[in-house]
Amino acid sequence: MPPDAAAGAASREIAIGVLRYRCETDQRPVWQAYRVPFTDDMSVLQGLQYIKDRLDGTLSFRWSCRMAICGSCGMMIGAVPKLACMTFLRDYHPGPLTVEPLEHFPIERDLVVTLSGFIKKLESIYPYLIPSTQRRLDEGEYLQTPSQLARYETFSDCINCMLCYAACPQFGENPDFIGPGAMALLQRYNGDSRDAARAKRMELVHTDNGAWSCTAVGYCSEVCPKQVDPANAVNQNKTKSALDFFVRFLGQPAHSRTGASDGGPP
Amino acid sequence: MTGPRPYLRPAKTAWWAHPPYLAYTLREATGVAVAGYALVLLAGLINLASGEEAYDAWLNFLKSPWSLALHLLFLIAMIGHVWTWFQIMPKTMPRLVIGGRVLPQNWITAAGLAVAMAAFVIILLVAEWMQP
Numbered sequence: 342m343p344p345d346a347a348a349g350a351a352s353r354e355i356a357i358g359v360l361r362y363r364c365e366t367d368q369r370p371v372w373q374a375y376r377v378p379f380t381d382d383m384s385v386l387q388g389l390q391y392i393k394d395r396l397d398g399t400l401s402f403r404w405s406c407r408m409a410i411c412g413s414c415g416m417m418i419g420a421v422p423k424l425a426c427m428t429f430l431r432d433y434h435p436g437p438l439t440v441e442p443l444e445h446f447p448i449e450r451d452l453v454v455t456l457s458g459f460i461k462k463l464e465s466i467y468p469y470l471i472p473s474t475q476r477r478l479d480e481g482e483y484l485q486t487p488s489q490l491a492r493y494e495t496f497s498d499c500i501n502c503m504l505c506y507a508a509c510p511q512f513g514e515n516p517d518f519i520g521p522g523a524m525a526l527l528q529r530y531n532g533d534s535r536d537a538a539r540a541k542r543m544e545l546v547h548t549d550n551g552a553w554s555c556t557a558v559g560y561c562s563e564v565c566p567k568q569v570d571p572a573n574a575v576n577q578n579k580t581k582s583a584l585d586f587f588v589r590f591l592g593q594p595a596h597s598r599t600g601a602s603d604g605g606p607p
Numbered sequence: 608m609t610g611p612r613p614y615l616r617p618a619k620t621a622w623w624a625h626p627p628y629l630a631y632t633l634r635e636a637t638g639v640a641v642a643g644y645a646l647v648l649l650a651g652l653i654n655l656a657s658g659e660e661a662y663d664a665w666l667n668f669l670k671s672p673w674s675l676a677l678h679l680l681f682l683i684a685m686i687g688h689v690w691t692w693f694q695i696m697p698k699t700m701p702r703l704v705i706g707g708r709v710l711p712q713n714w715i716t717a718a719g720l721a722v723a724m725a726a727f728v729i730i731l732l733v734a735e736w737m738q739p
Contacts, residue, residue: 364612421627447613455613487707494709510622532701557695558631573712576699 354378356436357388359400362448370448373397374437379430385440386414386425389452402452409566412502416452417441422507422564443507445516458516459503462523466542470530473537483535493532496525496574498567505561505571511554518554519545521561521571528574543585552578634691640684647677693719 354376362370375396377388386404393400405411407426414425418440419433430438446454472483505521512518519527527546531539546552555575562572623632654665668674696719697712704710 362614364614367614370614370616444616447615449611449613488704491704491707491709492702510628513618513622556635557698558628559695559698560627560631562698563627570698573698573700573702576695577701580699580701 352378352380353434355388355430355434355438357392358437358439359389359392359451360439360441361400361451362442363399364450370442372439377430379434381429381431383430384426385418385423385428385430385433385438388430389425389440400452401450410500412500415443415502415504415507417444417507422504424502424504424566427566443503445507445509445513446503454503456503459501459506459520459522462519463501463526466519466523466527466530466545467538468526468530470533470536471538471541472535485534489534492534493529495567495569496529496532499525499529499569499571500567502566504564504566505569508560508564509555510558510560511556515550515554517550519551521555521575524552524578525569525571525574528578531578543582546578546582547585552576552582555579634687634695637684637688637691640681641688644678644681644685647681689723690720693723 357375357377358372359375360370361367361373375392377391377396379388379391383391384407386407389400389402390404393402402416402425403413404426405413409424409427412424415422416425417423418425418428419438420441422443425440440452442448442452442454446458449455470483476483499522501522503522505525506512509518509521512520524546527542530536531542552575555572557572557576559572561575562570565571622628651662651665654661669678693716697715700715702709703715
């Protein structure tokens with residue numbers, strides 16, 4: 342329902358405080374209060390769209406799909422990292438509801454945060470399948486059983502919304518920490534039986550900015566809107582990193598172990 | 608001024624002392640109590656090595672109200688430590704796939720807690736049986 346139609350049927354009003362930052366004039370972020378009429382089916386995103394369309398066209402925020410698949414509208418809603426499209430105004434009536442940009446990220450403008458650090462981390466983990474031997478087209482697909490898929494499947498459900506980073510106090514203290522989201526993607530490939538680049542990715546896991554920056558707070562998995570369980574991705578890699586440390590004393594370098602060791606032979 | 612001027616909000620100090628991180632902080636703090644109980648046992652061992660008189664003094668200390676209160680605190684912290692330990696355990700493991708399905712994490716937690724409780728009961732029974 343477009344915001345205009347929603348406003349027509351609205352019977353209730355909610356107070357929304359938005360943390361604004363207009364980089365051309367504001368020295369620091371400031372709170373701005375709005376009153377938004379809403380219906381029971383209106384999301385926080387629709388509330389923000391109402392503000393932008395009817396009350397204040399200068400408000401900036403990211404959004405696209407409106408159905409929790411694009412990962413654009415992550416923000417702090419009532420101080421909790423949430424997707425604005427899957428959070429409903431009715432749950433916060435009568436307010437005041439606070440809406441802030443994602444915690445721990447630099448603010449570009451209003452609710453828009455800087456993405457470049459996160460994108461660099463995603464790029465750094467070799468986010469693609471690197472098979473041990475390239476197959477020719479006429480040799481067919483790289484096959485995988487349902488059991489092998491199950492080992493990493495939820496890690497491939499990540500929509501890069503960065504709520505987990507906003508939830509992670511260790512990322513807040515160390516912006517270079519590779520973080521829950523990128524580590525989930527790393528595990529998505531390291532856990533894939535068709536991949537053979539485990540050793541390359543483990544180089545990143547072993548570092549201070551890899552798995553060892555995590556102290557197992559676990560809040561990242563709680564706020565994840567897609568049940569990716571990034572805390573599981575990070576913490577199982579601590580076990581694997583420690584194992585690699587000891588395995589190298591046994592003569593056989595850990596590097597020779599491939600992703601197949603996680604998934605078993607096909 | 609033109610162009611982007613990103614603003615990084617100052618990091619929150621003492622984030623660990625506030626929700627939603629308070630449960631995590633308490634969980635980690637139970638480890639201190641576990642270490643504290645280990646120190647009590649270590650003191651007993653040292654006193655045992657230094658002779659009967661010292662050992663009796665340690666036993667008398669254990670019977671004091673202060674010691675009983677301390678041990679009650681240790682017990683509560685230890686139960687919390689065990690409980691949260693097995694809640695975290697599935698996060699530290701690779702996915703267990705049985706018959707093509709991922710084993711639910713709360714099953715792993717339940718299994719761990721069951722083993723811990725069985726061990727607790729067995730130790731109590733053994734201690735009862737060994738009593739002179």
